[in-house]
Amino acid sequence: MAKVELSPEQFQRIAKALSDPNRYEMLRLIFQGPEDVTCGCVSSEMPITAATASHHLKELEVADLITVTRCGRYKKLAPRRDIWRAYLGQLREL
């Protein structure tokens, strides 16, 4: 596993992504849930519409905190644990 270095921009995007409670909860579901979590699966656990959920998942994706892969009509969401580790590592330095 190669070591991941976060650019200042990416670090900033991650911090921003975590600043919304709904987004953080979604991330938690993806990190702690089973392997094949889908958009609808996450969205159904939250008090928001599918449109809003889609918007938040996009933010998590551009922050590189999750990966999204098509799978038939579903989309599977997977955590990027390497990025998460890198983020924690950088936070620990302050």
Add this chain to the structure above:
Amino acid sequence: MAKVELSPEQFQRIAKALSDPNRYEMLRLIFQGPEDVTCGCVSSEMPITAATASHHLKELEVADLITVTRCGRYKKLAPRRDIWRAYLGQLREL
């Protein structure tokens, strides 16, 4: 050293406080700088006015990330390392 437990509200406030680049940089200065950092000392290192700096320092204070104590006409800023550790610990669980 007693273990610190963060309420969901406080956890959320911290995440929000970290989501602004200027605020994060200020926090870095306070955590890494010398003992007796003042408001003006922090503010002078940033491309913002004193009014804006004051606003951000307030946010860091209500998030419990720093403590502010009067000291003559200055105010001294000190890092809350216990809170910071608790925040990191909570993040590590996801």
Add this chain to the structure above:
DNA sequence: TTGTCTATTCGATAGTCGTCGAAGTGTTGT
């Protein structure tokens, strides 16, 4: 008291963000 210095508060403004309903895209099954 009168300045001077540090920091905060006020009022305003421009920009960002979370949220939704409705319409659109892409996929699967009939």
Add this chain to the structure above:
DNA sequence: ACAACACTTCGACGACTATCGAATAGACAA
């Protein structure tokens, strides 16, 4: 082809936020 399903995009709206200049508050020194 058609309908059902999963998800995204669009346009809009209200709320929040970062920022500033100006005015204020508080402490010290002369």
